[in-house]
Amino acid sequence: MELDKMDENDWKYHGEGNKSLVVSHLQHCKVLRLLKFPSEDSAHTRQTAEQAFRHIPNIVDYSKYVMKPLLGEKYVHSGEVVKLPLDFVRQLSLKVQQERPELRCDKVMDTFSGCGLCLPNLTQLPLHHLRDHSPPICVEIKPKCGFLPFSRHITKECKCKVCRFCMHQHYKLANGKWKRLSRYCPLDLFSGSKQRMYVALKNLLEEPQNNLKIFKGGELIFSCKDDAKQQPELNDLIQHLRPYFPHSNSLYNGHQPGKAVLNEFIQVICSALLSGGDSNRSGEPRKVHLSESRPHCEASPFPRDLLRNGNHGLPKDSVLAKILQVQMLDNLDIEGIYPLYKRVEQYLEEFPRERNRLQIDGPYNETFMDTVKNCPSEDDGSVEYAVGKVHQYRVAMTAKDCSVMITFAPCEEDEEHQLNLEKPRFTYSVSILDLDPKPYEGIPHQNKLDTKIVNYYLRSTQAPP
Ligand code: ATP
Ligand code: MG
Ligand code: ZN
Ligand code: MG
Incomplete structure (x- = not known):
């Protein structure tokens, strides 16, 4: 990237969270992550510029020296600090303004510091676009806290029975943050049981809130609707996914073929989440049982009588085991x-x-x-x-606030990094993002x-x- 020749027309709006706004390059598999500020702060421009100036290098160091050693080399991309021309940043901010969702517009993009973070575009697969392939599908999950606290300092018993996410749902509903309760429970996703993970992912698809986004070829195709009352379109998603699972179109003799597509899609996500990153090894990976406390949340919709079934514990090197291990550093x-x-x-x-x-x-x-x-x-x-x-x-x-990106695309024979599924076969990559210091x-x-x-x-x- 030639920093003196930055042109806002090479970049487009990609997405944003609470702290940063992300633009993606039109040709290269790269994104720029820029900080955001509450709009009332933007009056104090010098102060906010100085903040960003210190904060962006801090983010990179924190990722490199703290989160990466804890979560594993293969999952974390720390990126690099880039110094951007102020003119470019101002033009970019104008360009993306109309694409931004209304609920995020309480903050403005930092156009003062000229400091940004350059990262690989994780919704794409490197080199993949060079060949004549179907575009990659990327599933972004913000899993949240996957264990019940076990500290002796806890004063309210319910905290040891119902997980934070499930409790927080009620509070968010009351405060108008969301219009419907999510039935997703992180403890099901982190259980390592295929059945429970399936239910967790199904519930994310039904009510994604800000815990699930799906991209195709780098474009957002599924997420919560800006208008919180509107339900996301599962049928549209199925249409997008159908070509990736040709096999399932013929399943069930045409009865609910959409269901079969979603079913296979969820299986692929599960396999990627349980893989150790390098899926070519054979044999059962070693399971870890991290949770010392009750592994089930009383608010989860997963049927209690099925809890004993299946294989529990997460494979040691899986992305979820890594994240859970770091989350559990909060042991008080x-x-x-x-x-x-x-x-x-x-x-x-x-x-x-x-x-x-x-x-x-x-x-x-x-x-x-x-x-x-x-x-x-x-x-x-x-x-x-x-x-x-x-x-x-x-x-x-x-680690309780990070996101997991699972990006996959159909692969040709003898390509490496394949998911161990009968059919179809996918090239995939798993990464962790949003690892800012709190x-x-x-x-x-x-x-x-x-x-x-x-x-x-x-x-x-x-x-x-
Ligand atoms: P949060 O409110 O969750 O803390 P944030 O403001 O810290 O979010 P990020 O989560 O890092 O910001 O980025 C916002 C969004 O931009 C992400 O949810 C993701 O969809 C997209 N994004 C961020 N980094 C990348 C990347 N390297 N490749 C592709 N997309 C990315
Ligand atoms: Mg985020
Ligand atoms: Zn729960
Ligand atoms: Mg963040």
Whole structure:
């Protein structure tokens, strides 16, 4: 990419989250990720520019030195910091404005810092487009927290029975964030049981909210509708998928062929999620049982009497096992972390200069990673222990908020990296994205939010009729 010849016409709107906006290159398999700010902040341009200036390199370091060693080389692409001409960024911001969904327009794209992140376009398969293939399908899942907390600091029993995602659904519905409850439960997806994973993915398809997006040839073809009342079109999706599963069109003698297509599609996603990235090895991969606590969520719609069936536990090198392992660095729960956060705060009040040494706001380098890895398991009352646990908590929060990208396309004979399915055969790749550091300052908010979600859940589900 020649940075002095950047032309906004080579790029188009690709998507956005709460923190960043992404544009994709029209020819190359690349995207640019740009930060966003609350629109009222944009008045303080110098300050916001400086923020982005520091934040983008921080994001890359955090991915490179912290998340990548924890999640595995093969799944994480850290990308590189690029310095963009301000004129290009301003033109780009104007160009993409009309494509942006209304519910995201409370924030504006950063056009001040000229700093961006260049990443491979994970909705595409590298080199794939060079051949005359069908365009790749990409499934993006934001799985959220896949375990029930087990910390002795927990004061509300329901937190150990109903998962955070399922409780949060009720709160979001009450606050108008969504119009319908999602029946997706992360504990089913992370179970490693094909049956439960199938149900979880089916429920994501029925109510994707911001946990599921599907792309074809790099274009978004399925996601939650901007108008929260409208249901996404499963039938349209089936039409898109049909050519990828020609075999299933003849199944069931034409009865509900759409169902057969969706069924096979879900099987492909499941296999990719359970694969170790290199699927050519034979034999049963070793299973890990990470969850020490109850592995089932009482709010999940999965039938309880079927829980004993099937194969549980995730293959050790699978993307979900990796993510779950990092999520479980949060072993004290916010209720155990908040007092430690206050210990750190008190210490910093007395010794403000220590903030740098303790790497509260980074830099996110090997030393930071050492603190995360070598934090003692028992509280010795020190500020070092408190900082170590707070660092671990923040790392876990990142893993609870990341997304998995599964990109696949039909492949020719003897191509590598095939899913181990009878028919059809796919080339695929699995990656993890959105691995930004979560701010230290966010901990008091997390503490309040936790109380609100739990209290609201208890009131709404246990209130007398
Ligand atoms: P969130 O609100 O989930 O924290 P975010 O603001 O941090 O999101 P991302 O999730 O990184 O932003 O990016 C927003 C969207 O852009 C993603 O959901 C994904 O669809 C798309 N995207 C991001 N990075 C890539 C990539 N490398 N390749 C393809 N698409 C990408
Ligand atoms: Mg995201
Ligand atoms: Zn649940
Ligand atoms: Mg994010």
